Amino acid sequence: MRCVELTSATLSNNVNEIKMNTFLECSGLMGITIPKSVSKIGEGAFYECSGLTSVIIKNKGVVVGVNSFRKCSKLTSVSISDSAIIQEGAFGDTPYQSLRWKNEGLCERCGGQFSFLKKCKNCGYSVK
Numbered sequence: 001m002r003c004v005e006l007t008s009a010t011l012s013n014n015v016n017e018i019k020m021n022t023f024l025e026c027s028g029l030m031g032i033t034i035p036k037s038v039s040k041i042g043e044g045a046f047y048e049c050s051g052l053t054s055v056i057i058k059n060k061g062v063v064v065g066v067n068s069f070r071k072c073s074k075l076t077s078v079s080i081s082d083s084a085i086i087q088e089g090a091f092g093d094t095p096y097q098s099l100r101w102k103n104e105g106l107c108e109r110c111g112g113q114f115s116f117l118k119k120c121k122n123c124g125y126s127v128k
């Protein structure tokens with residue numbers, strides 16, 4: 001049993017990094033606001049938080065680590081700056097990623113930005 005009873009979490013303004021796997025499989029967590037002080041969301045930090053529907057990330061240059069929100073199967077709303085660095089698979093297997101990819105032409109695989117050659121700057125995936 002991991003943290004199924006956790007439904008909300010408040011991060012204090014002096015946290016700089018959410019460490020790897022911190023909220024792994026916290027299926028009760030429904031929403032989270034990540035304060036400006038956090039510049040790095042570690043690998044797998046919110047992996048498979050299956051109840052998570054919305055995330056607000058305040059830091060404009062935040063690094064969203066590999067697989068950090070992967071398999072958050074209800075995640076549809078993410079507030080994040082365009083200058084954020086989204087690492088591979090960060091929003092993989094989430095409805096948010098498919099929505100965003102459709103609406104903004106972002107990488108289907110990792111949510112990264114495409115170059116003008118339609119190749120993902122992040123993971124190299126290219127659109128045919």
Ligand SMILES: [Zn+2]
Pocket residue numbers: 107108109110111112120121122123124125
């Ligand atoms: Zn990509």
